[in-house]
Amino acid sequence: MWIHHNSPSYRDEIIDLLHLTILPGFVDTHVHFFLHSYEETSWNGQVTKESLPERTLRAGVHARKTLMAGYTTVRDLANEGAEDADIALRKCLAILPGKKEPIIVGPRYYCSTRAIASTGSLGPKSNLFPSRSGIEGITGAEVADGIEECIKAVRRQIGAGADWIKIYADYMFRSCMADVSSHIDGMHFPLFTRDELKAMIDCAHSLGVKVAVHAHTGEMIEQLLELDVDSIEHGAELFDEERGFSLLKKWAEMGKKTFWVPTLSVYYHILKWSGSRLSIDWERAQKSFKKVLEFRDAEAAKDRLDAIKISCGGDTGPFPHGENGLEMALMRRLGARWEDVLSWVTLRGWECVRGMEWEGSQGDAQVAQAEAKSEMSEGLNDASKSRLERGVPFGTVRTGWAADLVGVEGIVDGTVEDFEETIMHGVSAANLDPPGVRFPLNAIGLMIFSIFPSLSNGSYLALSNVISNLVINDSGSRSRYSTAFNLKPPPQLAPPVHDNHSLSD
Numbered sequence: 001m002w003i004h005h006n007s008p009s010y011r012d013e014i015i016d017l018l019h020l021t022i023l024p025g026f027v028d029t030h031v032h033f034f035l036h037s038y039e040e041t042s043w044n045g046q047v048t049k050e051s052l053p054e055r056t057l058r059a060g061v062h063a064r065k066t067l068m069a070g071y072t073t074v075r076d077l078a079n080e081g082a083e084d085a086d087i088a089l090r091k092c093l094a095i096l097p098g099k100k101e102p103i104i105v106g107p108r109y110y111c112s113t114r115a116i117a118s119t120g121s122l123g124p125k126s127n128l129f130p131s132r133s134g135i136e137g138i139t140g141a142e143v144a145d146g147i148e149e150c151i152k153a154v155r156r157q158i159g160a161g162a163d164w165i166k167i168y169a170d171y172m173f174r175s176c177m178a179d180v181s182s183h184i185d186g187m188h189f190p191l192f193t194r195d196e197l198k199a200m201i202d203c204a205h206s207l208g209v210k211v212a213v214h215a216h217t218g219e220m221i222e223q224l225l226e227l228d229v230d231s232i233e234h235g236a237e238l239f240d241e242e243r244g245f246s247l248l249k250k251w252a253e254m255g256k257k258t259f260w261v262p263t264l265s266v267y268y269h270i271l272k273w274s275g276s277r278l279s280i281d282w283e284r285a286q287k288s289f290k291k292v293l294e295f296r297d298a299e300a301a302k303d304r305l306d307a308i309k310i311s312c313g314g315d316t317g318p319f320p321h322g323e324n325g326l327e328m329a330l331m332r333r334l335g336a337r338w339e340d341v342l343s344w345v346t347l348r349g350w351e352c353v354r355g356m357e358w359e360g361s362q363g364d365a366q367v368a369q370a371e372a373k374s375e376m377s378e379g380l381n382d383a384s385k386s387r388l389e390r391g392v393p394f395g396t397v398r399t400g401w402a403a404d405l406v407g408v409e410g411i412v413d414g415t416v417e418d419f420e421e422t423i424m425h426g427v428s429a430a431n432l433d434p435p436g437v438r439f440p441l442n443a444i445g446l447m448i449f450s451i452f453p454s455l456s457n458g459s460y461l462a463l464s465n466v467i468s469n470l471v472i473n474d475s476g477s478r479s480r481y482s483t484a485f486n487l488k489p490p491p492q493l494a495p496p497v498h499d500n501h502s503l504s505d
Helices: 043-049 052-068 086-093 148-161 194-206 218-224 247-253 264-301 326-333 340-346 345-354 360-372 380-389 416-424
Strands: 001-003 021-024 028-032 070-074 108-111 164-168 212-216 233-234 259-262 405-408 446-451 460-461
Touching: 028 052, 028 259, 028 345, 043 164, 052 070, 070 164, 070 345, 086 108, 108 164, 148 164, 164 194, 194 212, 194 218, 194 340, 212 218, 218 247, 247 264, 264 326, 326 340, 326 416
Parallel strands: 028 070, 070 108, 164 212, 212 233, 233 259
Antiparallel strands: 001 460, 021 405, 405 446
């Protein structure tokens, strides 16, 4: 990689990336920055006993850990009772007008504020007064009942700045039955009527905001596909023997824009926490995922590509931040091809989390406009640089802006074990000049390369053919993914001065 600085205080430098495979930055489409591992503190304990300042400070630490794991974009699907703190966190992670760097280090951050659930469903629930909503005014989501209240909740959250609306469509509504029936306690019941769901989804779409829905049962998933929802989270019961492939076929026919985020990682960890008591959830999740792979392959053989869109999101938060790569590892273990997994965690991740302004003909026009520019700084001054947070398409590499990239040292196209070892390695960090360039390094496995818009101040990045022939169409056996790259200075610039310092200095 060549970085050329027009400023006399800087010298040109070469950073050797030839030993790495350069990939687009990873995208985690389901995180919870305002939660930490349930093995440390239960959900109830975090929501009711940790103050909002503590939870917010923890969220900033989680953001950094996530970036260090190679994830340069995330979607946070509800702050779990932390009011509107994720809106403030997003501001701290962004490059504000007139600034060269964010306040804190972390990925691009799409947030959904409070989420929406119905009365009596989501906790925390008091042992003394179980019929009351929340504890000391704290609820895990905004409560809404009836069409009018549901619409108000959507409008209120979008008005506060939400990138996404998250709805709990079904849940373990009868959790207070746990003392006498673990079976009833663990059953998922619908939280809203079809009309309530439709009202919320239609309202959000009318305001240019996508909708993610927490759903487990096949009946609820079928209803959501008919209502044109944007992403379905979890979906452990997407497949069952009685229904067979009928729901998957319906998804392929009706839900062409709807993403499935399987969150395998959280099911895997729930099994670890609970032992055999909740093993059925992990078994269902595995089976549904394998059946979807089987269905997608069968459809691809008929030239019906991308029958069910998948993106990578593990529900990180209940298990440690920084271990986000577990979702990719589990997908590989369950039979997904490495090409497809990398597609789901990069391009498909972006397609999932991006705003509605990037969809359809309007989105195509924006991409074409960006591609026509030789510099991302064209038409941008310090007052409008914040547009880069949401105004740059995935994969853009231009003077003044480089798409977030991940350099992987290891084998991604080998065995399942090779892939897992490469993806799951830890990362250490080193900061290089100029301000705005973050280049965390790891001699063992993973390197993240993240360049912020401050490079438009006279800096030149020549990164030619970063990934040549990057075709990730996740079309089964037709997928192609070449990691060949060629990094060289542009011919119009003078040869760079070699820097003899090692990358680990």
